[in-house]
Amino acid sequence: MTAWGVIIIVGIATFAMRFVFIALFGKVGIPQWLERSLRYVAPSVLAAIAVPAVIAPNGIVTLWSPLVPAAIIGGLAAWMTKSIGAAILFGMAALWLFQWLG
Amino acid sequence: MNRAKESMWLDGARSVSPILLGVAPFGLVFGVTAANSGVPTLAAWASSFIIFAGAAQLSIIEVLGTGGAAIVAIFTAIVINSRHLMYSADMGRYTSGLPMWRKVAMAYLLTDQAYLISSHRFRDPDKSESFSSFYFGAALTLWITWQVTTTAGFLLGASVPESWSLEFAIPLTFLALLIVAVKDRPGLVAAATGGIVALIAIGLPYHLGLVAGALAGIAAGVASERWST
Numbered sequence: 305m306t307a308w309g310v311i312i313i314v315g316i317a318t319f320a321m322r323f324v325f326i327a328l329f330g331k332v333g334i335p336q337w338l339e340r341s342l343r344y345v346a347p348s349v350l351a352a353i354a355v356p357a358v359i360a361p362n363g364i365v366t367l368w369s370p371l372v373p374a375a376i377i378g379g380l381a382a383w384m385t386k387s388i389g390a391a392i393l394f395g396m397a398a399l400w401l402f403q404w405l406g
Numbered sequence: 407m408n409r410a411k412e413s414m415w416l417d418g419a420r421s422v423s424p425i426l427l428g429v430a431p432f433g434l435v436f437g438v439t440a441a442n443s444g445v446p447t448l449a450a451w452a453s454s455f456i457i458f459a460g461a462a463q464l465s466i467i468e469v470l471g472t473g474g475a476a477i478v479a480i481f482t483a484i485v486i487n488s489r490h491l492m493y494s495a496d497m498g499r500y501t502s503g504l505p506m507w508r509k510v511a512m513a514y515l516l517t518d519q520a521y522l523i524s525s526h527r528f529r530d531p532d533k534s535e536s537f538s539s540f541y542f543g544a545a546l547t548l549w550i551t552w553q554v555t556t557t558a559g560f561l562l563g564a565s566v567p568e569s570w571s572l573e574f575a576i577p578l579t580f581l582a583l584l585i586v587a588v589k590d591r592p593g594l595v596a597a598a599t600g601g602i603v604a605l606i607a608i609g610l611p612y613h614l615g616l617v618a619g620a621l622a623g624i625a626a627g628v629a630s631e632r633w634s635t
Contacts, residue, residue: 307449310466310476314483315456321487323513325494326501334495340631341624342492347593348600348623349486350584352616353465355601356608357577363608371574375581382582389431391582392575399574 370402414536418524418543425519429548430555432460435575436467437559438566442573443471447560454556458549459517461583462486468576475612482613485620493521504538512538515545591634596627 325334358375359365378395382388440450445467453463462483469479493516501509523544527537566572588594600623607615 306476307446307466307470308452310470310479310483311449311453311456313480314462314466314487315453317480317484318457318459318462318487318490319514321484322490322494322516323510325491325498326509326513326516327506328498334491339492339495340628342489343631344593344596344624344627345485345489345620346587347584347597348627349465349482349616349620350461350580350587351597351601352604352619352623353468353482354577354580354584355619356604356615357468357580359605360608365605365608371577374574375577378578379581379585382585386586388428388579388582391585392431392435392578395578395581396570396572396575399571403571 370399373402374399410536411539414539415543418540418545419547420543421540422519422523422544422547425523426547426551429460429519429551432579433552433555434559434562435572435579436460436464437556437561438563439464439559439573439576440467440471440556441560441563442566442568443467445470451557451560454553457483457487458514458552459483459487459490460552461580464576464579469613469616472613474616478613478617482616482620485617489518490516493518496525497521500537508538512541512545515542515549517545517548520545520548592627592630595630596623599623599626 354375358371359367361369361371374395377398378391381394382391384390436454437451440463441447443450450463450467453466457463457466465482465486466479468474469482470476494513497512497516501512504512520541524537524541527540584597588597600619602619603622604615604619607618609615610618
C-alpha cells in the first residue's frame with residue numbers, strides 16, 4: 305500500500321472518531337470499558353514509540369550512545385516546562401554536544 | 407456575525423496563543439523530518455490537512471520511513487488518535503443543539519489543545535452558549551498554525567544537512583508528549599509497560615513490537631487502576 309493509502313485511511317478513521325459522539329450523543333454513549341482503556345492510550349503508545357527509538361535506534365539495544373543522555377536532558381526539559389519546544393531545543397543541543405565530545 | 411460571537415472567536419484565538427509556542431516547533435520538526443524520511447513528500451505534506459493530528463502523522467513517518475508495514479502504520483496512528491473518542495464523547499454533551507455543518511467542522515478541527523482549552527468553558531453553564539464560537543476561534547488558530555509551520559518545515563527540509571541528526575527530534579517529541587501525558591500512577595505503569603514490551607519485542611517484523619507495547623501498556627494501565635482502588 306502506498307503512503308497515500310495509509311494517510312487517507314487514517315484521515316477517515318480519525319475524522320470518524322472525532323465525529324461519532326459529537327454527532328450521536330444522546331443516542332449513543334461511550335461504553336465504560338472503552339473510556340477506561342482510552343485513558344492509557346497516550347502513555348502506552350508514546351512510550352512504545354519513544355523508548356525503542358532512543359535505546360535501540362537500529363533495532364539493537366545500545367545504552368552507550370549520545371542519544372540516551374540527550375533524551376534524558378530533553379525529557380527533563382519537558383518535565384520542567386511541559387513544553388515540546390523546550391524538549392526539542394535542549395535535547396538536540398545535548399545531542400550535538402555529546403556527538404561533538406564523541 | 408454579531409458582536410458577542412465575534413469577541414468569543416477572538417477570545418478563543420487569544421487563549422490558545424501561548425500554546426502555539428509548543429505547536430509551532432512541533433510543526434516545523436514534523437515538516438523537516440518528514441521531508442527527509444523517504445516517505446513520498448506530497449503525501450506526507452497532505453497528511454497535515456487530511457489527518458490533522460501531529461503525533462499520529464509523526465508516527466506514520468516514523469513507521470513507514472524506517473521500513474515498517476503499512477498496516478502497522480495505520481494501526482499505530484489510529485490507536486494514537488483513539489483518544490479523540492474521549493474528547494468527542496465529552497463535547498457531544500454540549501453540542502446537540504448545533505447544526506450539522508458546525509458539528510462536522512467541530513469534529514474535523516478537534517485536537518488535544520482545542521479540546522483542553524475550551525473544555526472548562528462548556529462545563530460552565532453560563533458560558534456554554536458561547537463556547538462553540540470560542541472553540542472555533544481556538545481550533546482554527548491551531549489549524550492555521552499547523553498548516554503554516556508544517557509547510558515551512560517541508561520547504562526547509564531539503565536544506566537541513568544530515569549531520570544535524572534532526573531525525574532525533576521525532577523521539578524527543580514523543581518523549582515530551584509522553585511526559586506531559588503521564589499524570590498518575592496507572593499512567594506511569596502503562597508507559598513503563600508499553601516502553602519495556604516494545605523494547606523486548608523490537609525484533610518482531612514490520613514494527614509489530616510497537617503494537618505489542620501499545621496493547622500491553624493499555625492493559626497494564628487498566629489493571630493497575632483496578633488494583634489501586
